[in-house]
Amino acid sequence: MENITANTDLVARGLSKPMTLVMAVVAGLAVANIYYNQPMLGLMASDFPGSGVAGLIPTVTLLGYALGLFLLVPLGDIIERRRLIVIQFFLLAIALAITAMAPSVFILVIASVLVGASATVAQQIVPFAVHLAPSEKRGAVVGTVLAGILGGILLSRSLAGFIADMSGWREMFWLAAPLAIIGAMTMALTLPHSKPDTKLRYLQLLKSLTNLWMDFAELRWAAITQAILFAAFSAFWTVLALLLEQPAYNMGPAEAGLFGIVGLAGILAAPIAGRIADAKGPHSIVITGTIVTLFSWIVFGVWPTIPGLIAGVLLLDFGVQSALVSNQHIIYALKPEARARLNTIFIGSMFLGGATGAAMATTAWNVGGWIGVSALGTVLALLALAAQIRALKIRTSKQR
Template sequence: MAAACGVAVANIYYNQPMLSILEREFGQGAVVLVPTATQLGYAMGLLFLLPLGDLFERRRLIGIQFSALAVALVCAALAPGAITLVVASFVVGAASTVAQQIVPLAAHLARPDRRGAVLGIVMAGLLCGILLSRTLSGFVSQHLGWREMFWFAVPIALVAGAVMVRILPHSLPKGKLGYLALMRSLGAIWHEFAPLRRASLTQALIFAAFSAFWTILALHLHEPPYNYGAQVAGLFGIVGAAGVLAAPLAGRIADRRGPRLVILIASAMALVSWLVFASWETVIGLVVGTILIDFASQSALVSHQHIIYALRADARARINTIFMSSMFLGGASGSALATWAWSANGWLGVCLLGAALSVCAIVRAAITRGVA
């Protein structure tokens, strides 16, 4: 399940290291929309597709979504122009939400006293997909081409879907609501659980800062004094994969000490990463900052999931819908704001944006009462 999550979520990040390549073919104006469209598609998929996990048999649903993902990747590989690529990227993002059908199923199958550790393992696989996808994409797009990267992803998605259908247990939801009733209930769930509101907004801010960094990294490395191509930008995924260690560790600490301490530390770590990016403008500085921001994002994510999956067992898919939709709306906003900051003030503007988002996350995490 950890591997399948990684395979699914990787698809929303393949485009980031290849932005400089796409820019040469389609121009900057269109290309900056590609990562934003993918993140927005993921957010919309979370909102409208994820509640299906409380309605349909989960194993079959996961297989169908992986198949739809493969079709969307084919459309991206065949895209004749920038507009088609942006639309295909949106659909790829929406179909990739199959990863978030798997995560609450893992929480459902885990013992309550082991839920944090199990989520840590699954989220470690998801983080590997997020980060190593950039390494793979950077290498393939630079040496073979950006279309070949999307073609390469098609059989990977199909194999992952087949494996999930083969090994997952049959899992029927307990609820009896229809789709429209499920969607209407999202508002009630949001208002019912203050911890869900806090978790959603805090994680959205942290992930916005995370997405701002990864959206602009390839463009930053492409300029002086670095002058690196897509492959080097992708190699930073291996650096960031050190954050995989944070997921199981954060899960175990959340099981023993409670998740709130981890969330506060992670929010502060995100701020430190942006201070490093702004003040230490070397490759080593980028490496240190990358490790810090990936540790921060992953630790906060696992700890927030530890909180929200304990709220109501019969509504985990809908709770995950609210939480992950908020998170990726934050990610899409971070990508969009980062492209604006990059155009206006370069790398310093992006660093100021990331630091501001991190400060807001610290404030939000520290507030324990009231409506988020």
């Protein structure tokens, strides 16, 4: 049985808007590191000719992120959060420097896994923000911090594409390393001290993940749905640079990165969805986001032009992010003292889905080109919608 230590002093103080924004920006800075490689993939592969492994860098980075979610993020329930966040940022800086210096594909793969694992510091920040927020504003706070994360994800591609075109892919990682150190210093200076929420030991903490999964059906459906949606999301961004290199488009990393700026409009969904979830409840927003994601892939498939891609990106980001904020609103209310572990299961499942989607997209591209990728994305969105319909039927039957 868990020994809970109340942190009423922190909760009573609440979370100011400036602090929420700082946490959002720094979380976005952290998670951006796992996406820098996507618009630079062609350049990275050309540095290691004859090795198909270089093309798997986005996949192994996401797998590293999933590994960090399961092994590192649960520590947020047993270690003082500010110290843990600062340490992870410094580890991230080291991993980025190794990536920049990588002399071989093998070292590049190992470093990419380490970057992914240490970048999960972003997911230490989210439950900490929720912990500090009053319950009636929890959805809005989650939405704001996630908007920062989503902004980091999207702008990372634009920044990486620009730097890669100007100087090369290694220079991007050399730039990212000191930015991670700045993130560590910012969090050290601004975050309040916190007390652990439980006195479970580390192995007990990991074992409790299974219990949480079995105890909460809402957690299972949220994780499954978001994993499938993120697979569809990752499928698009993984092959976008490859699509734009084709003669019909003849675009490079910088142009591929610009699509990240287009997607910024989609992050407006995060705070809006959070506020609606606070007022009306989150379940209907999850279903709406899933339907919008499905429609985005239909647009990609039937309108494979630059305007069509732009329209599809807006829909894809809006749909996936709306569902994400609402699903996190659902899971954080299940067991407050286990928020870091609930986040581990949810985001870990999501990024395993993302890694799977990236790998499937690469195969679909090699087999069927853009039509194959569009078909894959459509099927994934349909599966997510089917999961939500099933969850709705179960909730309805229990309410009778």
